[in-house]
Amino acid sequence: MPKFKLWNSMGILLTYKCTAACSFCYYRCSPAKEGLIKIDTAISAWQSLIKLAGSSAKIHITGGEPFIYWPHLAKILDRGLELGLGTVDVVETNASWANDKADIIEKIKFLDSHNVHKLKISYDPFHAEFVEYSKVKLLADTAAEIMGKDRVLVRWQEYMANDLNVMNMDEDAKMELFIDSIKKFPCRFNGQAVICKLVDYFATKEVEEISKFNCGNSFLSSKGIHIDPYGNVFSGTCSGIIIGNIEKEPLEEIWRKFEPSKMDVINVLFREGPTGLLENAAKLGYQKRRLYSGKCHICTDLRQFFFDKGLFGPIIGPKACYN
Ligand code: SF4
Ligand code: SF4
Incomplete structure (x- = not known):
């Protein structure tokens, strides 16, 4: 059995707290969530990745919404600079904090002077349900003036032409836009996605079809990990494992x-x-659905069941990913 790949990419989740609660959040972040990574934990993770991957190490800082805890984020970047840890590839944000141009300029200049290579702004119909377009636009334009256009990414740029106006849409129009977005930019049904209304629309596969796929490759070939605010390590985007x-x-x-x-x-x-876990779960009372959207959907649904039963505690967790 080959050893799995050397990790060279790491996302540091500063917090599970977020100003939004997007339907497709892998980590089920929301305003009600908590957690804040210790500065020492973040720095030691960063140093460890450098030991593992040398100059190929790529760090990104994300959340939750990391700008909620700006002074804390700034301290991590200060320590990284003092210790000569090199570049932070990306800092991600949903732009909900970006009201005031002077404040944006100050923060972006700070990132720029602290080895942050790119700013990534999340904007799609799911984020637009919570964050005003005007803030996203102001942040994207201001950051581009300071860092240059190539260092400011909007995910997805395609939605930046106009205000998506999702906040004022009725439920049917919103669902239509969401479905169209998932078709254009497929996401895994992991985390919050499994309990959102859209899951039924995309659940078209029977267990027999899904059972052809194991996760050997997902673990063996993942070069990326995420570290949560409590120091937990997740492989790739397999949040909650x-x-x-x-x-x-x-x-x-x-x-x-x-x-x-x-x-x-x-x-x-x-x-x-994940279908290998079905029999055990069914014995404990898990009600199998007729259809799932894919392996991550069934995996998340089963893990939720086990979590609610208090099973496999050290591996299926933390609480923030399950309620
Ligand atoms: S903005 Fe990002 S972290 Fe916050 S809820 Fe949405 S996807 Fe999750
Ligand atoms: S099915 Fe589970 S373990 Fe496999 S890739 Fe999806 S979330 Fe990860």
Whole structure:
């Protein structure tokens, strides 16, 4: 069995708190959520990734909405600069804080002087349900004046031509726009997506079809990880499946010891995919749906069931990803 890939890309989730609560948030962030990564934890994760990947290490800082805790974000960037840790590839934001041009200029200049290579602004119909277009536009334009257009990404640029006006849409128009967006820019049905109304529209596959796919490749070939505000490590975008905790063990040790084929629950995902967990779940009372949108949908639904039963605690968690 080949050893899985060397991690070289890491997302640091500053917090689960967010000004939005998007239907497709992998981490189920919202204004009610909490958590704030310790500065030492963020710095040690950053240093560990450099030890693992050297000059290929790529860090991005995300959330939740990291600008809610601007002074904390600034301290992490200050420490990174002092310690000579190099570039932060991307800082992500939903722009909800961007009201005032002078404040935006100050913050973007700070990022620019602290080795932040790019600013990524999330804007699509799901974000537009919570964040005004005027803020996104003001931030994108102001940041481009300071950093240059090439260093400001809007995801997705295609939606920037006009105000999507989602806040004023009725439910039917909103659903139509959401469905169109998922068709254009497919997302995994993980996290919040599994409990949003759209899931039924995209649930077209029977279990037999999904059971052809295991997650061996997802674990073996993922070069990216995310670190949550409590130090939990997730592989790729498999939010809510804890493969280690950097407050207990350095990241490079977690990488060295990680054997997906030998860990509870993950071994089944690795060999058989999430449908391998169905029989056990059904015995405990899980009600199988007739149709799912794909393997991540069934995986998230099953993990939610196990989480609610208090099972597989060290791996299926943390609470923030499940309620
Ligand atoms: S997708 Fe981004 S902006 Fe939306 S709730 Fe999640 S963290 Fe917040
Ligand atoms: S099915 Fe589960 S383990 Fe597999 S890729 Fe999706 S979220 Fe990750």
